[in-house]
Amino acid sequence: MKTDFWKRFSKNKMALAGSCVVIMLFVISLLAPWIAPYDPNEIDLQKVLSAPSRDHVLGTDQLGRDVFTRMIWGSRISLKVGFVATGIAILIGTVLGAVAGYYGRWVDAVIMRFVDIMLCFPTFFLILAVIALLEPSIWNIMIIIGVTGWMGITRLVRADFTSLKERDFVLAARAIGASDLRIIFVHILPNAMASVLVAATLGVAGAILTESALSFLGIGVQPPTPSWGNILTAGKDNIDIAWWLSLYPGMAILITVLGYNLLGEGIRDSLDPRLR
Amino acid sequence: MIRYIVKRLIFMVPLLIGITIVCFVVMHLAPGSPTDLETQMNPRASAEYRERLKAMYDLDKPLHEQYLIWVGKLAVLDLGRSFSPDRRPVSEKIMERLPITISLNVLSLILILIIAIPIGVLSAVYQDSLFDKVTGIFVFIGFAMPTFWLALLLMILFGVNLGWLPISGIRSLNYEYLPPGMAIVDLITHLILPVTLAAFGGLAGLSRYMRSNMLEVIRQDYIMTARAKGLSERVIIYRHALRNALLPVITILGLSIPGLIGGSVIFETIFAIPGMGQLFYMSVMARDYPVVMGVLFIGAVLTLLGNLIADVSYAVADPRIRVS
Numbered sequence: 001m002k003t004d005f006w007k008r009f010s011k012n013k014m015a016l017a018g019s020c021v022v023i024m025l026f027v028i029s030l031l032a033p034w035i036a037p038y039d040p041n042e043i044d045l046q047k048v049l050s051a052p053s054r055d056h057v058l059g060t061d062q063l064g065r066d067v068f069t070r071m072i073w074g075s076r077i078s079l080k081v082g083f084v085a086t087g088i089a090i091l092i093g094t095v096l097g098a099v100a101g102y103y104g105r106w107v108d109a110v111i112m113r114f115v116d117i118m119l120c121f122p123t124f125f126l127i128l129a130v131i132a133l134l135e136p137s138i139w140n141i142m143i144i145i146g147v148t149g150w151m152g153i154t155r156l157v158r159a160d161f162t163s164l165k166e167r168d169f170v171l172a173a174r175a176i177g178a179s180d181l182r183i184i185f186v187h188i189l190p191n192a193m194a195s196v197l198v199a200a201t202l203g204v205a206g207a208i209l210t211e212s213a214l215s216f217l218g219i220g221v222q223p224p225t226p227s228w229g230n231i232l233t234a235g236k237d238n239i240d241i242a243w244w245l246s247l248y249p250g251m252a253i254l255i256t257v258l259g260y261n262l263l264g265e266g267i268r269d270s271l272d273p274r275l276r
Numbered sequence: 277m278i279r280y281i282v283k284r285l286i287f288m289v290p291l292l293i294g295i296t297i298v299c300f301v302v303m304h305l306a307p308g309s310p311t312d313l314e315t316q317m318n319p320r321a322s323a324e325y326r327e328r329l330k331a332m333y334d335l336d337k338p339l340h341e342q343y344l345i346w347v348g349k350l351a352v353l354d355l356g357r358s359f360s361p362d363r364r365p366v367s368e369k370i371m372e373r374l375p376i377t378i379s380l381n382v383l384s385l386i387l388i389l390i391i392a393i394p395i396g397v398l399s400a401v402y403q404d405s406l407f408d409k410v411t412g413i414f415v416f417i418g419f420a421m422p423t424f425w426l427a428l429l430l431m432i433l434f435g436v437n438l439g440w441l442p443i444s445g446i447r448s449l450n451y452e453y454l455p456p457g458m459a460i461v462d463l464i465t466h467l468i469l470p471v472t473l474a475a476f477g478g479l480a481g482l483s484r485y486m487r488s489n490m491l492e493v494i495r496q497d498y499i500m501t502a503r504a505k506g507l508s509e510r511v512i513i514y515r516h517a518l519r520n521a522l523l524p525v526i527t528i529l530g531l532s533i534p535g536l537i538g539g540s541v542i543f544e545t546i547f548a549i550p551g552m553g554q555l556f557y558m559s560v561m562a563r564d565y566p567v568v569m570g571v572l573f574i575g576a577v578l579t580l581l582g583n584l585i586a587d588v589s590y591a592v593a594d595p596r597i598r599v600s
Contacts, residue, residue, distance in 0.1 A: 117294035120576040120583075124538030125556065129302055129572045132560040209422055213542055216424050219560065236428055236546070239443075240436045250425030257420035 008270040015266020021259025029076040038066040040073040040226050049242045059244035061234050067244065070226035071252055077227040078256060081142050081211040082204040088146025090200050093153025098184050100154065101161025115151045123148050136219045145207050153199050160192035194271045201264030205257040212253050228253050280591050284584055295576045296350060300343050303569050355570035360562060366570040370552060377551035381536045384475035385529065392479050396486020401513055403491065411483065418480030424542050427473045434469065442466050444548035470547045474539055478532050485528055489521040523594055530586025534579045
């Protein structure tokens with residue numbers, strides 16, 4: 001099973017391209033202090049909004065800070081938000097989905113109706129409403145994106161659990177007296193992890209997009225902390241004079257999200273070629 | 277048919293109650309009280325004034341009572357008054373902006389349909405052709421595209437560099453002095469960018485969905501029967517296959533409504549369009565809780581209504597649904 005996966009995965013060009021992008025991003029954000037040519041918060045009023053040049057390959061922003069440097073540091077934010085927010089969504093989604101699928105009956109009915117209700121809210125509205133009540137810090141952003149994004153995963157996990165719990169190995173586990181908790185987490189959950197993994201990879205992409213949109217609107221990561229979204233805000237404010245502020249950070253978001261999407265689809269195709 | 281609609285309406289009631297509970301919980305989970313803005317920021321606010329303000333918003337009563345009072349007002353569309361200096365009723369503020377948001381979303385839905393369905397059908401009919409591959413790549417990029425960034429780029433290209441399209445508002449400043457013909461042109465040029473961009477997000481998803489639907493339908497037995505009868509390929513594809521592949525699209529359209537409504541916050545803010553999304557954004561920035569809760573509630577109700585319309589149209593199109 002595992003060797004089959006790797007065989008298929010290594011033959012899938014799209015998946016490999018996706019993994020390259022993701023690995024590169026990890027390296028960049030890990031090495032940010034060493035590879036960034038300037039200090040991300042170094043203000044140089046002599047060079048406000050200067051176009052890309054040899055000194056500043058991607059130009060400078062409205063305070064004369066180096067855009068390339070700020071984008072490198074910004075990759076840390078995307079990575080952090082992507083993983084923490086998705087982690088929260090996975091945790092809530094998996095537990096609720098597992099409980100609903102395993103116990104069925106009224107437990108299932110209650111949880112799934114709750115999912116239906118949450119899905120009625122435009123996610124972006126829900127996020128904004130909560131932000132109105134809290135301070136827009138990076139931690140709050142991560143938590144809010146996670147807490148409003150678990151419904152899809154709940155449905156996935158529940159579907160897996162409702163079919164898996166009827167299988168013989170679950171009956172066998174129950175026969176030797178395993179507790180419900182043990183059956184859910186030790187026996188069934190590992191079998192449901194495949195679809196969760198795919199959803200998680202795609203979820204990271206979604207969380208990065210959401211964070212950048214929030215930061216762009218000025219209610220996400222707050223300056224001076226650099227994020228791709230809030231560099232784009234400066235791009236909008238100087239739309240008629242500084243195109244580089246709009247072009248490059250967006251490209252970074254596009255490539256990152258594309259990378260995670262390709263990786264996610266690659267994992268899905270390699271796990272089970274029939275799902276294509 | 278009427279029985280089916282009534283059944284769907286009854287199913288909506290628990291969801292509606294759930295929506296009110298979630299709205300209420302969101303409003304009350306937050307630390308602090310909604311009146312803090314007026315009291316903490318205001319050093320002259322006495323303890324007595326604070327109590328009076330709380331009583332005014334029923335914040336001194338137990339939670340379940342507050343909920344019942346709130347729902348009671350909601351039933352008659354009383355969403356309270358805005359915290360902003362104008363103190364206008366929330367429902368009035370939303371209602372004057374709702375038509376703009378709904379028309380924008382309907383326009384972009386129509387645009388999505390017009391573009392995505394032919395793309396999906398053609399890439400299924402000519403599977404693995406160059407066209408199919410190119411649109412496949414386009415779809416992948418479309419899924420990953422931050423649309424607000426695309427908006428910025430198009431604003432730079434068409435608004436700043438080429439100067440072809442206006443980049444903010446839905447009307448020019450001199451709108452009232454334009455002759456009627458020019459006024460319509462003015463409105464259209466203002467709407468091109470926002471509508472195109474709002475549609476962009478849905479394009480990728482729907483064209484891919486249409487493609488896989490079409491591929492599935494083409495393999496069905498009745499298509500083979502049609503071929504065996506010697507019908508022309510054109511009749512097979514456009515009369516027999518397309519009709520059946522189009523059915524599930526209705527459901528997808530219903531499901532895409534929350535995304536479109538949510539997206540309106542971004543587009544209306546970027547393009548300075550005075551719709552519900554912009555109102556929501558401004559109220560979030562100003563912490564105008566009654567308006568925030570009102571828009572959140574209306575957004576969810578719109579989604580619910582959209583799904584109802586989708587369900588009913590599906591039932592109209594496919595009689596099998598009504599029976600089961």
